[in-house]
Amino acid sequence: MDLSACDREPIHLSGAIQPHGVLLALDPDQMTVVQVAGDTMALLGMPPEPLLGQSLEARLGSVAATKLCRLIDEAIVIPRPLLVFETTIGVSPMALDGVVHISEGLIVIELEPQRSGYEREPLALVQRMVANCAATETISQFLASVAKEVFKATGFDRVMVYKFLQDGSGSVIAESRAEGVDSFLGLRYPESDVPQQARRLYVANWLRLIPDVAYTPAPLVPADNPKTGRPLDLSHSVLRSVSPIHVQYLKNMGVQASMSMSIVIEGELWGLIACHHYSPHFLDTRLRAACELFSQIASLQLQEKIASELARERVKAGEIERAIVTSMAREGFNDALISNRPNLLDLIPAKGCAVFVDGKLSSLGDVPSEKQIISLIHWLDANGQDGVFVSESLAALFAPAEDFRQVGSGVLAISVSRTPRDYVIWFRPEVTEIVKWAGNPEKPVQPSSDGETLSPRASFTAWEQMVRLKSEPWTGREVESAKSLRTSIMEVILRTLDDTLRARHEAKAHQDMLMAELDHRVKNTIAIIQSLVRFTSRSAISLEQFQEDLQNRLFSMARMQTLLTESRWEGVSISALIESELDTLPADCCQVAGHPFVLKPKAALAVSLAIHELATNAQKHGSLSIPGGLVSIDWDIEENSPADVFVITWKESGGPPVMPPTRLGFGRVLLGKAIALDLQGDVNLRFDPEGVQCRLKMPLTQIVRRDEAPSGKKVRITPNNLIACDNARVLVIEDSGLVALNVCDLLRTHGMIPVGPFGMVRESLRALDVESFDLALLDIDLHGEPAWPIADALMDARTPFVFTTAYESDVVIPARFAAMPVVNKPYQEQQLLAALSNALVGDSN
Known part of the structure; x- marks a missing residue:
């Protein structure tokens, strides 16, 4: 049909x-x-x-x-x-x-x-009806109250709340009726009982009344709209004659009068408030207006109750999902989804679930066999869409599912990878259901006596149908939770592959910012070095002095770069800064005192250059140029007007009498102008006869914070134990050509014999077998390849070696090499020689 x-x-x-x-x-x-x-x-x-x-x-x-x-x-x-x-x-x-x-x-x-006894206070009536319904707690209680209030207000023999189901059919889920009237509660009606065009009209018109189904339609005169030449559109007419099929439908039910009110939620027809009477039943316009307003308000109340219930379920599901994801990050994929609590079955109610990842299957509860699940996964790969598959009747789509209907008639599956697919699957068993239809749903209409038109079914006697191969349906909230979990799993397992577009843009922007900052720092460092070379060359009186002064200043910069890197460029402790600059001086010639403040990177670099110049001058001409001389350094916040300042004081004593210099060297230029500019403060340098004094003043904005405790003294390699390394053969493994040439030249200058250099892991391993050497100098990174295989071979051969690196060694060197000496680039000559000497001494002992 x-x-x-x-x-x-x-x-x-x-x-x-x-x-x-x-x-x-x-x-x-x-x-x-x-x-x-x-x-x-x-x-x-x-x-x-x-x-x-x-x-x-x-x-x-x-x-x-x-x-x-x-x-x-x-x-x-x-x-x-x-x-x-x-x-x-x-x-x-x-x-x-x-x-x-x-x-x-x-x-x-x-x-x-107007009818006798018409409603004189429709607004008061609506207020009472709404108040009584609002007093309910659950959705089912609310709908029962809706049916009861309409029943009392209208006087119909039966008032039902009729809900449209997912398959288009409808079910009576609440009812209020007069004594002696049969109950329709729980009956199901086929989709064709309310055709699609009627459903659309129910959204446009909230109320439709037929006071007497035995009426004779009154035609419009003339038949056509004179403006259009077509029949007048009566979509919004309250008196519109209804379909003859619908009239016959009501007559077959024995109903003489009916009224329908729409329940619309978020613009969609959710259901109807259907009213039946077994004799003609007229309602005046005011009462109908009150009922229409009530149905609109009731729709909003129902929408709010559904939303509230859904929100509560979402909150609970969200808490379970967060616990699962947290457990996944901490304990692993399978434990979080299957073994721990809460797990997949706590998130979405089902009898069983399975997880298929990287070819491994894990399951919990009642599930099909492994062979059946693998077969289903292959089918999902070919038929799944958007990463989510939902069915309450799997066998209707996947015929082999009938064999495992007792555990898997319903399936909710999410893919958690791209290709090949990995899946999380929930299973629900077959639930055999007896559906009571209002008449035979397979014969909703029948031919009329003329054989050309359709007539609704004549019998509405309850007709039972056994429904098989179906599970409990998956709710929208459950599907939503599965999708949300899929997103979380993809983020945990696939990392950046399935990050959101926003995250990718943020990552790229962050990377661009880091590259720009790195570019700025590198170019700024090059500019500083360029300035150091220029001014050092002007003040040097010989090539040897130029080389020595420039090298020491570059080493000072390198030490500061190391301190800044350790702090991630957040700032440098003043204690660590001064300790680094005075590292090679005897401890008894320096007195250092001050609170543990942290300076901003630019200020720290300026202070380190100032301390380096002062210390160099003290060793060459000042208090540290003779035995018994002393340098004291202190720092603190000093009250000043209009604002307090941070002051670092350098004071020498016990040295030869000081005479003001007659020549303006680089150190004075640096302290006089450049340092003051970088500090946004002032430098006061005095050449008192008793000793040089220098005060570095800067605003408090140059301080990042005050540390909880002063930094501790680091263990350092010093040249004090340097022994003769004449004729020692040193295997040089370094991937930078210029650095390798510099190291080899340095070794020759101090009587050692360089072997190499070698810049690749493979050729260096061959050199271990064919070359003769006493110890090795090993760069930890050779063209992007770690040198750990070479270090392992050297340790197995009991050959001493020294690591070299520009990285922070504590971060990159594996724990098994923690006891091995490390020299950071750029090399300080004496430290490199001391490390090699100590390595040879340790080996000989």
Whole structure:
């Protein structure tokens, strides 16, 4: 039987109305009647034809005409029928209610007589109905209250709440009925009972009344809208004649009068409040308006209750998901999803679940066999979409599933990788259900006696159907939780592969920022070195002095770079800075005191250069140039006006008498201008006869913070134990050509014999077998390849070696090499020689 004819029936173009009222269609320009229908004789005192062309005022009186004209003049939008006026015609005592809407350029007025006992306080009625429903707690209690309130307000024999299900059918989920009336609660109705075009009209019109199904339709006169030449669109007409199939449907049920009110949630038809009466039953316009308003408010209340319940479920599911993801990051994939609590079955209720990752299958609860699950996964790979598959009747799509229906009739699966697919799958068993239909759902309509039209089924006797190969349905919230978990799993397992677009953009922006900062620091460092070379060359009196002074200044910069790297360029402790600059001086010649402050990177670099120049001068000409000389360094915050400042004081004593220099060397230039500029402060350098004094002042903004404790003294390699290394053969493993040449030259200068250099891991390992050497100097990174295999071979051969690196050694060197000496680049000559000497001494001992 082709049911599409029901869906195609143009029920909004019925061309007729129910005869208990009158419809007048007015031309808005002339305000004259151009179409008419209904019991005009009883309500207006004349047949339809003479009414055509008459003015509104002539037929309905000046009061009604004035109200309507004011409404039109004010251009108020009338999306649905609006109760505008009440009037009486001539000397008739009958009062009429006028309802107005606009259709296809015509003003449509529908008149109905006021009934005895009509509702005089519709707003108060709605308030009582809404209050009683709002007092309920659960959704089922709310819907039962809705049915009860409508039953009391309207007097219908039966009031039902009818919900549309996922498959399009409907079910009676709440009911209130008069004594002796059969119950329809729990009955199911096929989708075709409410055709699609009727469902669309229920969204547009919240209420539809048929007070007497035995009515004879009253046709419009003339039949067509004179403005369009087509039948008038009666979508919003309150009197519109309904489909003959629907009338017969009600008659077959034994119903004489019916009313339907829409339940609309988020713009979709969720269900109906369906009212039945077993004799004609008229409701006046005010009571219907109250019912329509109630259905709208009840829809909003139901929407809020559904949303609240869903929100509670989402919060609970979110807490479980967070616990699972946290456990996954801490304990591993399978333990978090299967073994621990909460697990997958706590997140989404099911009888069993399975996890298939990297070819390994784990399961919990009742699940199909491993072979059956693997077969299902292959099918999902070919048929799954968007990473999520949901079915409550898997066998209808995947025939082999019938064999494991007792554990897996319903499946919810999420893919957690790209290709090959890995899956998390929940299984629900078959639930054999007895569905009670209102009549045989396989015969919702039948041919009429003429054999050409359709008629609804004649019997609505409860018809039971056994439903197999189906599980409990997966709710929208459960599918939503599965999708959310999929996203979390993808983030944990696939890392950046499935990050959101926002995260990728942020990562790229962060990378660009780091590259720009690195570029800035490198270029700035090169600029500083360029300046050091320029000014050192000007003040040097020989090439040897230039080389020595420049090298020492570069080493000072390198030490500061190391301290900044250790702090991730957040700042440098003043204690660590001074300790680093005075590292090679005897401990008894320096007195250092001050609170543990941390300087900003630029200020720290400026202070390190100043301390280096002062220490160099003290060793060459000042207090540290003779035995017994002393340098004291202290720092603190000093009260000043208009703002406090941070002051570092350098003071020499016990040295030879000081004479002010006659030549302006690089150190004085640096201390006099450059350092003050970098510190945004002031440098006061005095050459007192008792010793040089220098005060470095800077604003407190140059301080990052105050440390909790001063830094500890680091163990350092010093040249004090340097022994003769004459003729020692040193295997040089270094991937930078210039650095390797410099090291080999340094070794030769101090009487050692360089072997190599070698710059690749493979050739260096060969050299271990063919070359003769006493110890090795080993760069830890050779063209991006770690040198650990070479170090392991040297340790196995018990050959001493020294690591060299530009990295922070504590970060990159494996624990098994923790005891091995390390020299950081750039090399300080004496430290490199001391490390080699100590390595040889340790080996000989």
